[in-house]
């Protein structure tokens with residue numbers, strides 16, 4: 001448990017995370033992190049097994065703590081199939097049952113991976129009431145310490161509220177070798193914090209929402225580190241990878257501290273989800289979350305810049321002007337580093353913005369523009385501008 005006092009309305013913040021380690025050679029800390037557990041259920045896929053899983057499995061065997069093991073099929077989706085698979089293999093499915101007893105279960109689920117593996121283990125962990133920990137393999141998304149699992153069910157994708165992992169091990173020597181698109185996706189997901197925190201400030205001033213200055217400032221500082229060291233990503237620089245992973249930790253803890261996802265996401269995440277849902281409906285494999293968030297961040301940034309130009313509200317102008325430097329720097333980074341942009345169709349972008357408004361009852365620039373009857377005009381002008389730049 002991490003705890004501290006704060007000057008915001010909550011007065012105190014806490015998170016049920018015990019520990020995290022982000023450094024070169026962090027994997028060596030695994031025995032220490034699992035010292036209180038005896039029966040570990042390890043979940044990975046073929047790629048994450050190669051990246052870190054093989055080593056983790058050896059370490060668990062050496063400690064005599066490997067209770068059960070599951071290698072998921074490649075590219076698992078966070079759906080019934082994956083969740084059911086994890087549930088079935090929590091104990092050896094072929095083991096003789098004791099019909100007078102409930103099935104013996106592990107005392108820790110260990111997710112070795114990033115997005116789907118982590119999210120699906122979190123849900124199973126929560127439903128079974130067994131803690132889980134994570135060995136990260138890619139700096140590709142901000143959900144490591146999230147308390148919610150974005151899950152595909154009933155024909156849609158929703159975030160199911162669960163709990164946070166007990167620990168996170170992020171070995172930058174392992175993570176730096178993740179596929180290139182995943183590195184870009186991770187830093188792209190962090191860039192979304194600029195629009196996300198600006199949305200949070202907007203919600204505070206125009207909708208009376210709760211806001212914690214300390215947590216918001218910490219998220220902006222962590223995002224700045226990613227941005228200013230970001231170009232070193234080209235060399236797979238461990239320090240730069242560390243900045244991104246630390247950014248995920250700051251936002252993940254921020255979510256736990258405040259009990260909502262404001263520190264991690266705003267309108268850019270909702271628009272990105274709308275794109276993802278389109279792909280799921282069409283039976284296409286969704287793009288990497290962070291790449292969609294990054295592109296949506298560029299779109300929302302344009303909408304804010306346009307609003308700053310057009311509005312006569314001086315307070316709003318001042319608020320947005322604090323972020324214009326960030327927006328320019330993100331744009332420059334995306335162009336120079338050739339960050340892939342999955343959505344390149346103006347109509348698709350406009351429709352997803354309109355859908356995003358209805359997807360989540362959260363006050364953002366989308367609500368502000370809708371209330372003033374300008375959302376569709378802004379979405380179209382900014383989508384056209386963005387597509388021209390891609």
Ligand SMILES: [Zn+2]
Nearest residue numbers: 006007008212
């Ligand atoms: Zn606070």
Ligand SMILES: [Zn+2]
Nearest residue numbers: 141142189293
């Ligand atoms: Zn994200």
